[in-house]
Amino acid sequence: MDSTLHTIPATDGYPLGAMLWRAAGTPQGVVVMHPATGVPQRIYQAFAKFLAERGFHTITYDYRGIGASRPKSLRRFAARMRDWALLDAEGVMRWARARYPELPQLAIGHSVGGHAIGLCCADWDVAGVVQVACHTGNSRFIRQRGERWRVELILRGVGPLMARLIGYVPGKRMGLGEDLPGGVAIEWGAWAGMQRYFFDDPTLGAIERFNRVTHPVLVYGFDDDPWATPAAINALTMHFTNTWVERRQITPAQAGGAVGHMGFFRSQFATTLWPGLADWLRERAAATRNEAEAA
Numbered sequence: 001m002d003s004t005l006h007t008i009p010a011t012d013g014y015p016l017g018a019m020l021w022r023a024a025g026t027p028q029g030v031v032v033m034h035p036a037t038g039v040p041q042r043i044y045q046a047f048a049k050f051l052a053e054r055g056f057h058t059i060t061y062d063y064r065g066i067g068a069s070r071p072k073s074l075r076r077f078a079a080r081m082r083d084w085a086l087l088d089a090e091g092v093m094r095w096a097r098a099r100y101p102e103l104p105q106l107a108i109g110h111s112v113g114g115h116a117i118g119l120c121c122a123d124w125d126v127a128g129v130v131q132v133a134c135h136t137g138n139s140r141f142i143r144q145r146g147e148r149w150r151v152e153l154i155l156r157g158v159g160p161l162m163a164r165l166i167g168y169v170p171g172k173r174m175g176l177g178e179d180l181p182g183g184v185a186i187e188w189g190a191w192a193g194m195q196r197y198f199f200d201d202p203t204l205g206a207i208e209r210f211n212r213v214t215h216p217v218l219v220y221g222f223d224d225d226p227w228a229t230p231a232a233i234n235a236l237t238m239h240f241t242n243t244w245v246e247r248r249q250i251t252p253a254q255a256g257g258a259v260g261h262m263g264f265f266r267s268q269f270a271t272t273l274w275p276g277l278a279d280w281l282r283e284r285a286a287a288t289r290n291e292a293e294a295a
Helices: 041-053 081-099 112-123 145-166 182-192 206-211 230-237 274-294
Strands: 003-009 015-021 029-034 056-061 105-110 128-132 217-222 245-250
Touching (some): 003 081, 015 041, 029 041, 029 081, 029 112, 029 274, 041 056, 041 274, 056 081, 056 274, 081 105, 081 112, 105 112, 105 274, 112 128, 145 182, 217 230, 217 274, 230 245
Parallel strands (some): 029 105, 105 128, 128 217, 217 245
Antiparallel strands (some): 015 056
């Protein structure tokens, strides 16, 4: 089991920095990790190694403007949040399919990475998809008043303002992970101001995109996540109207510690949370192989 660096083209040709973790033993399938907003791929590498050790080629990557996919300067760098899904996630999935056409393909999305799955996966040839801490980005679902005001200030105030003033958002200074392209912050803020988040954006067609999904969907939520509350998750998954959705809502006691919005991929959960997800991926990959053999 080893890992190699790659440059994967988005569907518009933009170069994305990526890493491929090769499966140990006989490969069972290919898993693509779609990251959260402003979260570099290195955060997912322990989990990628875990999956590779269990027989899955695993691909991590950075969205345009983030980590290994960041240009020399983010000032006025042209990128929207939808580009991360429609161009970047789509491009990586196509690359994975072209490289391993004979293997079942699966996708895991963390937060906005789950949005990318919902928006695009109807056209993917996948055995199943997983959303982790994925929700509509509308602050009305945040229970804690102080946190709700903080999120509203960042998403609808300071973030878009900084984007317009200096051409990007200094996310590292604002507790948003990596610095963000200005266009990403502006579109994110606009969606956050809509009652149903991007489902109310007529230029995106999100409702129709989610409705077309027919692949099995596994959804993880965590009781101590202040943003992806059960209601916020429901507001997203309710649009999967033509597929089977399995929900797993986890308490800190079940996980063996605090998880929150960002914690699932920490190695401390390698013995509590990760095996259940790996088992689901293995079952979906096996089912796809059996269906192909029976056809």
